[in-house]
Amino acid sequence: MTGARVEPDVRVAGRRIEALELPGDPDRRPLVLLHEGLGSVGLWRGFPQALHEATGRRVLAFSRFGHGRSQPPPQPRTPAFFHTEALDVLPDVLAQLDAPEPIIVGHSDGASIALIHAGRHPVTGIALLAPHVIVEDVTVREIEAARERYASGDLRERMARHHDDVDAAFWGWCDVWLDPAFRDWSLEADAERVACPTLLIQGVGDPYGTLDQLDRIEARVRGAGGDVFRVHVPGGHSPHLEAAAETLAALRAFTEPLV
Template sequence: MGRRLAPVEVAGVDVLDLPGDPARRPLVLLHEGLGSIGLWRDTPRTLAGATGRRVVAYSRPGHGRSAPPPGGARTAAFFDREADVVLPALLDGLGITAPLLVGHSDGATIALLHAARHPVGGVVAIAPHVFVETDAVGGIEDAVRAFEEGDLRARMTKHHDDPDHVFRSWSDLWLDPRFWSWTIEDEIAPLAAPLLLVHGARDHYGTLAQLDRIEAAVSASRVQRLVVDAGHSPHLDRPEVLRDAIAGFAAGLP
């Protein structure tokens, strides 16, 4: 798998671009809050093989080997900027129109927002969140302890140029009480593209209430739901199940 820097307006975005059938819409992968290209593991290559489609994964600004984002503390506006500025610029630079989005956690939130405002062929939302749950706050507090007292920081150093920025931007936002009233349910109401919603039954960052709220909010006429025996990363815990589910979902789409 080769990486290249995409020629986009958001300079320095690190991109993994795997070729596929040019007649079919590409899959574009959006990683979690602490993620990067590398932390998808084998998922991009597996999906390329299972679907025959072009697969693109990228590290958001400040993640992985991508250039830092604009300065300042992260706020809820981060999700909108990623959905409305960074992702459209990336797609334009790669010549991609109306892709199938595969988002995980924060990446699923960004994918849902983008799909509500821009043309897409479909969305796979893995462990999505559209409002803040108590479970999420508790899980992030556990992650802070692992970062400060355990080996999480050392593990993140292998995948990020600036692991401290990645972690603190994520944890500080989610642990800010001012953020706990955040929701995007109204914002995703226009979303009409086909949806595959995936939840891990052992997810310590959220519950099935997230999927319930999404289904109630969106305008999509085709919504599939998959609950698997997994934690917050079903594509890593149960890769074959997710591969087959995503390939089956994509098979019925252009």
């Protein structure tokens, strides 16, 4: 059962959240997409539709506060941002979208949020694309470079096409990652709480993180009966765009048995 694109009315703390729904098989758990640090519903580009066609499942996506067409966050972000999104905002959004125990597909910051959520809430599975569980030197260097491009290059102009409040989107991401208090951030303890099927995907040329991120998750996530799968694909930080065929094939194989 499929249908046309729907834009559900979602509000958290009285603020509007941009959301997308692609209706699919009502008897199978939905796929919920959590975007990267500078992402939004629109910046998933054609991936939600491709994932919907590959799996036949209902696909849901939303833009976090300050991203895309969502309203700004109610207060400035702090290093507690990931846990707030995973444990306060995401459960509220899932309830409004009628999406219990979903399969969460998270990219970058969204993957970190998915990991935290899965350790404390029932999910059918998680697929983590370019996830972060520690702050690496390469990550900091790349974000510092992005800050320079935003201040003096064309990054702000390009981002402004996709975000109503481009400064909220960029600085809310950049300032958290470059906060000195964030340098010792780790989700390894959160990973140890996860006991659902888990798929890890990373581009071998990812400038924002090394394969050590996957090593640390794989060593700690228990999965369901040890079901932790790992896939390396060509390209950089956006496997769903840079290695779309390989990423979709891995997601299709991972989700097929998850009823």
